[in-house]
Amino acid sequence: MNKENTAKLMEKYSFLRVAEDPFIRKGNESMLYDLMLFGIETGDGWYNLIDNLCATIVKTLKEEGYSEDTIKADQVKEKFGGLRFYYHFEKEVSKEVQQRISEVIGMTEEQSFRTCEVCGKVGKLEEANSWYSTKCDECRGV
Numbered sequence: 463m464n465k466e467n468t469a470k471l472m473e474k475y476s477f478l479r480v481a482e483d484p485f486i487r488k489g490n491e492s493m494l495y496d497l498m499l500f501g502i503e504t505g506d507g508w509y510n511l512i513d514n515l516c517a518t519i520v521k522t523l524k525e526e527g528y529s530e531d532t533i534k535a536d537q538v539k540e541k542f543g544g545l546r547f548y549y550h551f552e553k554e555v556s557k558e559v560q561q562r563i564s565e566v567i568g569m570t571e572e573q574s575f576r577t578c579e580v581c582g583k584v585g586k587l588e589e590a591n592s593w594y595s596t597k598c599d600e601c602r603g604v
């Protein structure tokens with residue numbers, strides 16, 4: 463995703479932002495644990511999908527009495543042509559919340575397989591030389 467869109471989403475949703483210190487340090491070694499440092503690793507066509515997903519996450523948390531910083535995204539990327547949204551909870555949350563959030567993420571990930579990653583129009587998953595991508599015909603150039 464381009465810098466402008468990434469910045470917009472990170473501005474809007476605090477749980478997408480990189481942790482203040484994204485490294486775990488042990489002596490002289492440090493290990494990167496917050497992969498949000500790489501930004502949102504998808505095409506710009508999924509901007510609305512991710513925006514809607516994050517808005518639903520915030521709404522769900524609020525409805526259940528939790529604040530937005532209850533959740534933290536670990537990595538948002540494209541894999542095998544579909545969206546992957548990895549996250550963890552910073553605090554203990556009810557089973558109900560865990561389930562609702564996991565469901566909405568699952569639904570969005572499914573939707574990504576029908577959404578062109580480049581332009582956001584209706585797309586389909588295709589494989590070429592073991593490379594999977596979800597695009598519309600126009601963006602695929604067919």
Ligand SMILES: [Zn+2]
Nearest residue numbers: 578581598601
């Ligand atoms: Zn397209």
